[in-house]
Amino acid sequence: MTAVALRPRFFGAVGGEVRKVSRQLSFWLMLLGALVMLGVITLAVSGAEGLKSQLNSDPTGWAYNELEVFGTLFQIGSGIFLLIIGSRLIAMEYSSGTIRILYARGTGRLQLLLAKMLTLAIIGVALLAGFIVLAFAILAALVTSLHGNLDPVQSFSNAFWADFGRWALVQGISMGMAILMAAAAAGIGRSLAFAMAASLAFFPADNFTNILEQLAVRATGHQHPWMDISTYQLGANLNVLLNLLEPTHRARPAFASPLIPVDLTHCLVVVGVFALGFAVIAVARAVRPDVLE
Amino acid sequence: MAALQTRALSKSYGSRLAVDRLDLEVERAELFGFLGPNGAGKTTTIRMALGLIAPTNGSVEILGLDVRRHRSEVLPRVGALVESPALYGYLSGRDNLRVIGSQLGRVSEKRIDEVLEIVGLKGRDRDRVRTYSMGMKQRLGLGIALLNNPELLILDEPANGLDPAGIVEMRDLLRNLAAEGKTVFISSHVLSEVQQICTRVAIINHGRLVRLAPVAELLQDxxxxxxxxxxxxxxxxxxxxxxxxxxxxxxxxxxxxxxxxxxxxxxxxxxxxxxxxxxxxxxxxxxxxxxxxxxxxxxxx
CATH class of the missing domain: 3.30.70 (Alpha-Beta Plaits)
Incomplete structure (x- = not known):
């Protein structure tokens, strides 16, 4: 081996990041926890009253209901999962000082950040794909146990399958935002504790702000500016995005949504601005010249 | 061409001058000692040499290339141990080497085995690093530095945490590396170690070079x-x-x-x-x- 032949490689860095994640006990424990949760929800759903009659009378409506239950579970779980894994993958390099080993070997600051984000994106896609496979296996098992065969699945409308695709797209966007947020929080604090706390607190705080705005409207008797603020909150816009994407606006936001109706363009612009902001913070902090860790 | 050269290298933090117009020239295949009391600017100098912090003024050249302009070309040819070894505690020793090896490009399992053998961690390579003693961590840190078969080794306090036998092994290893034509730059407080293995030393204080001379000359001074x-x-x-x-x-x-x-x-x-x-x-x-x-x-x- 000659030293000259070696040079930091982007996909080599991605491989290293995948190895780091796959060796973290917390990664596997969270996946196990998600599986247990999925099992519990499945048991709860399968015991629900009127499930069989709804499946027989309105298979598509039944499918929408199941998508709402399992979809909400995924939305919450995947967000928390990626925020934790993302914070650990990026911020732990600063906390443990390993960032200096990597940079001292000539790995580019931006290259390393992008490798980490691509790793998280790969995990996110694998997570979504795995969830879809598992969710369909569960639904197939439910349909078979309720109906005796899979015939009702063939009755699911084309609109349902199109909306299912939109749901997957929204999950992809939400996961992307979680990754960017984790990267930004890790960059700001350059410590695991800060990154974890800041990124995990963001969405609960965002939803809580919605309640405060409603209280402010009641207390002041004025709708403005309180209700306007809600239209610029990331969580509220992400929550309403699927509803806006669907032609029938069937999906109901599980959590806080803007207090004034917004259109799809507004929603996408707000999400895009937040994405850009997180990305700029993450990059600006990563390329900072002095590494003192 | 020098292995490491600094020219009027300076770093200031606000009004505090950590390194002040430092001129160093380390020849190839040399065992070079870099000494100074705490806060003298040793680690700051090393961090600037490795591109971890930007100099306020001056420049660092490694193997004839400016570090700031050619970092991705020159730094893979350098192995470094900066301060206490920073490692992934949840990974095994072998996985630490694999992860860094992936970042560097392609480092074979054979090379990883060689490095584990060199630093004496062969029997413990599958244990998690968080179970390692300080001395073992130091050995693994050195292993990471050696992974890419570097032309220049920059070691900050390499004897930290090592027992007497480990120090002797480290000394022999560094001598062998120099005999193979590698340049070894050691920052250390263990002056007896530096005296025994280094051919030249630079002594800095308050960020300034106080003396740069062959050890033999210095001792007879x-x-x-x-x-x-x-x-x-x-x-x-x-x-x-x-x-x-x-x-x-x-x-x-x-x-x-x-x-x-x-x-x-x-x-x-x-x-x-x-x-x-x-x-x-x-x-x-x-x-x-x-x-x-x-x-x-x-x-x-």
């Missing part, structure tokens, strides 16, 4: 002699009357003195001519610690 005689007090009195003997003194029964024109034979002649037949006369060797303390003594104190 001062040109003093030790004289064993029956009447040390009388000899000291006689020496002090000489123009060249003003610093003569008695230490542990020996008389420490300079010599006329700096030569031992002239001193012996003086002793005999003045009736002090010596039992022994030898050139005085100071150890590096003594020299270091003298050179880094704070004049304010």
């Amino acid at each position: 001062g040109g003093e002699f030790e004289v064993k005689v029956d009447q040390p007090d009388e000899l000291v009195a006689a020496l002090k009357r000489q123009q060249w003997g003003g610093e003569a003194r008695s230490e542990d029964g020996l008389v420490i003195t300079a010599a006329p024109d700096g030569r031992g034979r002239s001193l012996i002649k003086f002793l005999v001519d003045n009736g002090f037949t010596p039992d022994a006369v030898s050139a005085r060797h100071r150890d590096l610690e003594e020299i270091f303390l003298t050179l880094t003594e704070d004049p304010v104190k």
Whole structure:
């Protein structure tokens, strides 16, 4: 081996990041926890009253209901999962000082950040794909146990399958935002504790702000500016995005949504601005010249 | 072409000057010691050499290339251990090497085995690093530095946490690396280690270069002699009357003195001519610690 032949490689860095994640006990424990949760929800759903009659009378409506239950579970779980894994993958390099080993070997600051984000994106896609496979296996098992065969699945409308695709797209966007947020929080604090706390607190705080705005409207008797603020909150816009994407606006936001109706363009612009902001913070902090860790 | 060269290298944090116009030149295949008290600017210099922090002024060249402009070309040819070894505690020793190897490009399992063998971690390579002792972590840190078979090794306190046997092994390893043509740059507080293995040393204090010289020259610096005689007090009195003997003194029964024109034979002649037949006369060797303390003594104190 000659030293000259070696040079930091982007996909080599991605491989290293995948190895780091796959060796973290917390990664596997969270996946196990998600599986247990999925099992519990499945048991709860399968015991629900009127499930069989709804499946027989309105298979598509039944499918929408199941998508709402399992979809909400995924939305919450995947967000928390990626925020934790993302914070650990990026911020732990600063906390443990390993960032200096990597940079001292000539790995580019931006290259390393992008490798980490691509790793998280790969995990996110694998997570979504795995969830879809598992969710369909569960639904197939439910349909078979309720109906005796899979015939009702063939009755699911084309609109349902199109909306299912939109749901997957929204999950992809939400996961992307979680990754960017984790990267930004890790960059700001350059410590695991800060990154974890800041990124995990963001969405609960965002939803809580919605309640405060409603209280402010009641207390002041004025709708403005309180209700306007809600239209610029990331969580509220992400929550309403699927509803806006669907032609029938069937999906109901599980959590806080803007207090004034917004259109799809507004929603996408707000999400895009937040994405850009997180990305700029993450990059600006990563390329900072002095590494003192 | 020097292995490592700094030119008027400076780094300031606000009004505090951590490194002040430092000029160093480390030759290839040299074992070079970099000494200085805490806060002297050693680690700051090393971090600038590795592109971890940007100099306020000046430049660093490694293997003939400017580090800031050619970092992705030059740094893969350098192995470094900066301060305490930073490792992934949740990974095994072998996985730590694999992860860094992936970042570097393609490092084979064979090379990883070789490195584990070199640093003596072969039997513990599958254990998680968080279960390692300080000395084992230090060995793994050195293993990471060696992973890419570097041309230049920059080691910050490499003997930290090592037991005496480990220190001897480390010393032998560094000598072997230098014999293979690699350049080894060691920043250390263990002055006896530096004295034993380094060919040249640079001593810095308050960010400034105080002395850069071959170790042998530094140790003989001062040109003093030790004289064993029956009447040390009388000899000291006689020496002090000489123009060249003003610093003569008695230490542990020996008389420490300079010599006329700096030569031992002239001193012996003086002793005999003045009736002090010596039992022994030898050139005085100071150890590096003594020299270091003298050179880094704070004049304010």
